[in-house]
Amino acid sequence: MDRRFPFKVLEHIFSFLDANEDRNSVSLVCKSWFETERRTRKRVFVGNCYAVNPLKVARRFPKMRSLTLKGKPHFADYNLVPDGWGGYAWPWIEAMAARRPLLEEIRLKRMVVTDECLEKIAASFRDFKTLVLTSCEGFSTDGIAAIASTCRKLRDLELRECNVDDLGGDWLSYFPETSTSLVSLDFSCLDSEIKLSDLERLLSRSPNLKSLKLNRSVTLDVLEGLLRRAPQLVELGTGSFSDELDPEEISKLTKALSELKQLKSLSGLWDLLPEYIPVLYSVCPRLTSLNLSYATVQMPDLVDLLSRCSKLQKLWVMDMIEDKGLKTVALCCKELRELRVFPSGADLDEEDVALTEQGLVSVSEGCKKLESVLYFCVQFTNAALVTIAKNRPNFRCFRLCVMEPFAPDYRTQQPLDEGFKAIVERCKDLRRLSVSGLLTDKAFEYIGVHAKKLRMLSIAFAGDSDLMLHHLLSGCESLKKLEIRDCPFGDTALLENAAKLETMRSLWMSSCFVSFGACKQLSQKMPRLNVEVIDEHPPKTRPDSSPVERIYIYRTVAGPRQDTPEFVWTIHKNPEVGVSRLSTR
């Protein structure tokens, strides 16, 4: 049937397929489609670096130009995964260097990247263009210098919230004088000072630079000079915004900012002082993205700024914005699609809680395009959740963090079950959900029944029993990632729904009631799951019924991994063996 279809025609058709989900489906149709697809895939995404062997990936996709990898579980962001757990980039870099020297882009998230890795990248891929490291660690500024100096065609170098061994700002001088290809540069997570002249010269010879994110140590007085050399910027992350400037310097900076005619995104703004807000007025009307989450600015000043940002689509801000400020956002930022409100730490100690559920209700009413929310709040009500759900059935991502664990609806003292029910019932396209507050098993029954498109769910301090997990695993058809901490359930639900786990990327459970015995049973039942126990003490020294601290279960075709540290135990498929640790580190 498909022999009549020449390879070239299929290839051409497949070249229109961008989304990897589509490509994955297409490759399952038949062998020749599998072959055609694999020869044409350029962008490869691996959501769990341990799910598959790097060499196999390299062999399968001969035309790959871009590789995206994720390592540690998401809860590693909150210190729940001990250091040394794993997520090493090296095996991947090594495999690609050997077999895919034409690779141009590498994007890594939550992985351990060493200087060796970076040097290998620099030495192996002659057309290397893009390096984006998000929440990575293990490397120093020496590694970055290697990339800067050797990758002649480097376009993007972005370090987002990485833990870097900062040996000084020298690395910037390693960009050769002949390099003019830079399009984006993000070193906002570094601590040390860079040499201003190095940066100025780099900017002067980078006419294509669209995105520049400085670190905090770049002071306000030098900003104007930098902007004059890069008026074409589309994204700007400033350094510190709190140094004292004299009136002439202020006016020069104001002018320099107003010359950034293409600027759409603004971030950085560390310690933004209220008196400098007028300096930003000129860029506000053009902004589609504004990150004020490091700007310790109070509500009246925030309102001053935000009321001028009528095109804003993405806003990240701290809770100093208060309900009043969010009301202004609801009135003025009609294009808003994403809102994140972070805690400033102030509310937990203060008498008056100025950011309440009302703030989010206002925004859900006024901003009709709102589809993604991350909201930290001290307490909430069911009524507010119901109203929010009614207002915005188009939510795709809803993450509510009620910061007081087990907090019920503070007006009715009821659990927040009914509120979250409204969210999952009305928001049919919900892909990601984080729940919090006092929740019983009922809440999870609702989620299981309604949240059919949900892919990622995060739960903390909730539920009453095994039923909670059972509802989720048996109900949420699209569930791919589930992460749970401090919830009172475990064995039964897990074993009953074992098959479900192979349809998911991963399951993380910490401080729950999962016993060692259940882990063993699960692992023996499901050959293509790695059941990893993270525990200080060897599980086999304790009875089967004893609970384990943390488990991380993920589907894999690569078998148990070879790089576990001494506190991670992969449950062996062979019941005789119990646990295995295949290497000593």
Place this chain on the structure above:
Amino acid sequence: MITELEMGKAESELELGLGLSLGGGTVGKIVKTGGGGGGAWGERGRLLTAKDFPSVGSKRAADSASHAGSSPPRSSQVVGWPPIGSHRMNSLVNNQATKSAREEEEANKKKVKDDETKNVTKNVNEKFQVGFIKVNMDGVAIGRKVDLDAHSSYENLAQTLEDMFFRSSPCTIGLTGQFNKPLRLLDGSSEFVLTYEDKEGDWMLVGDVPWRMFITSVKRLRVMKTSEANGLGI
């Protein structure tokens, strides 16, 4: 060891005693966040339950709550909670430091100003809004907040507090874990009395002054054991 039976009781009790059998014994995971690898281990075992979280931010609640042994964990001291990335956490810590320094500076300035304006009376023509105030009860770890603006009299307020702390409802237990115990907070006939702290920092019995005067001077409420309410004019 936790059994099926004990898990079934989860609905009627707030505490799930898993940790005790692990020999860990002590209070749960009280480790400062942001401490790198060491922080991720914390203390083993005990599942934190509602009882572990006293009223957020209230130092008095922490004092008066009956916790055995060491001070209870504030929700901000539990590992990985609230779920904020470490880069942001570090920034928060810095903010707090500068904030307290700034607050001290302002407090000193304000003190001078206050002395100057002490004699100016408040304009009470516009509606006086009190908003939410904290309520704690002896023997209950978690404090609550009550909206004084939504109440018009002492009886009103007492009713709300009784509902809050003593009534059971389909899904939750009143915070004391007791059922249907009618309460007479205002007439001195029950085990508890309602007291409040006024703006001068003194603890007074609720009900002595006219309602309007009460709401202008109340700072926080406390449902106190009658036996402890000495010197309050009972």
